Amino acid sequence: MLLHQITENRRYLFWTLQAAGWSGWAFTFYLGVLFWGKLPSENYHWYLPLISAIGMCLTLPLRSLYRYMWDMPIIRRVIAILLGSYAAGLTWMATRGAIFYEVFPEERKPYEQHGMAWHSYFDGSISAFWVMLVWSALYFGIKYYLQSQEEKERWLKAMTMAHQAQLKMLRYQLNPHFLFNTLNAISTLILDRNTELANTMVTRLSRFLRYSLDNDPMQKVTVAQEMDALRLYLDIEKVRFDERLQLHFEVEDGASTALMPSLLLQPLVENSIKYAIAKSIDGGAIAISARIFGGDLLLSVADNGPGLDLRNGRLPKGGGVGLANCRERLKEIYGEDQNFRLSTTEPHGLTINIRIPLEREAKAA
Incomplete structure (x- = not known):
């Protein structure tokens, strides 16, 4: 001292x-x-x-x-x-x-x-x-x-x-897109006099927004917390798409306590819903996984939609604000010690793979 x-x-x-x-x-x-x-x-x-x-x-x-x-x-x-x-x-x-x-x-x-x-x-x-x-x-x-x-x-x-301002801008830029879509869905339910379902959707929306606002984009959360937030978000989307939206979560036991940027995967899932589920008459499936490999945390979001025209695993021009912002967030937080790669889901669809350094919560003394 x-x-x-x-x-x-x-x-x-x-x-x-x-x-x-x-x-x-x-x-x-x-x-x-x-x-x-x-x-x-x-x-x-x-x-x-x-x-x-x-x-x-x-x-x-x-x-x-x-x-x-x-x-x-x-x-x-x-x-x-x-x-x-x-x-x-x-x-x-x-x-x-x-x-x-x-x-x-x-x-x-x-x-x-x-x-x-x-x-x-x-x-x-x-x-x-x-x-x-x-x-x-x-x-x-x-x-x-x-x-x-x-x-x-x-x-x-x-x-x-400057980095904090950039990260917050990138994080909060995504919320209005999701909010507008949800409000439009609620408006449709009200016009159809389906007030019970509209009320359920409003309640779920408020829970998700509270979680979103309570978590600083500069702070990191565990994979388990991130998955809980995704479920809050997907509960809302399930109201919109019902059986047309199929979900698969696969999180290794060791990966659930690893740290990651808060709400990092939400815009990626939103992108899959927008381009893979909403544009298909029969809907589709989204698979979200997290696992540990060496000293890294590997995350992936995959869908079975029409996919994108990928070249060298990179997003083509005009391929979506959510994907570009997610990539920028990773660069701001981890610099070069990260990887964001796009690939094709077999037989069709888009898979997003993310690699970030493995971090754990510090245990209280």
Whole structure:
């Protein structure tokens, strides 16, 4: 939780990196002094944390400067980095020198005797400049990285929202076709004074529409739930076609708990009814199956209607909105990890085969 809070909050992240970076510099400097010689005195243990804190404070004006010049041309920013780092380095070194020679006056004597105090200060200023320059480079690098991540996140969010809108459009575009047909059938029943059957059809329609509206097209349902929804839909169509519509369901036990997009098969069954059942005097049959093969869920909807003129298993131009929308939904959800293929039912008819990755509901802990 703390790590997530630090990475999500810019202020926490800045001060965490500040503390870690300057502590690392002090520790490295301390090891260097131990390696090249001995400590000037026991006061060195508080001297290093002090000058580290001073260096950290001097980076705050640099941060303000870089924020102010962030959107300026690159040349100005480079100049600001160089001049700002050098000014901060000089100030830091002057402060360090004043504190150092006050705390450790014996360290100044050898340089003064040889007239090299200025040379020592110059060398220290150059090293301080490099420290500040590295800090500036890290500041810009981390800030650019965080900005690029934010832009990437915004882009992914926009793409997700676009995909969701596309999926909802494809899903809800199908319902009006079915609704108009059903209302026309109900109207006919009322005109024929068959009020009991009309009432039954209205009740079934309301149950199906409630299911349709309660299930978000972005959510997935189990195959068993999808089959229940299909039965709700087909109960309505059975009123229209009676014995002219024959149904066959075949769902393997292992496939009933697999996940799939909600109401994916309904437009395919609707397509079969429209082109295979409604156009035939004797009606026809529709077979719906679901099974597991390897790591995939295989779904199929087959009818024994007149079929379509298929070429390479693809839908000819003008072959139906429902089939095209179903294919687009699959592409939006699964990308290339899916397959939607049309074939001929022997001896005649249309078979729609769908392959999607096998997914199961996560069990509650």
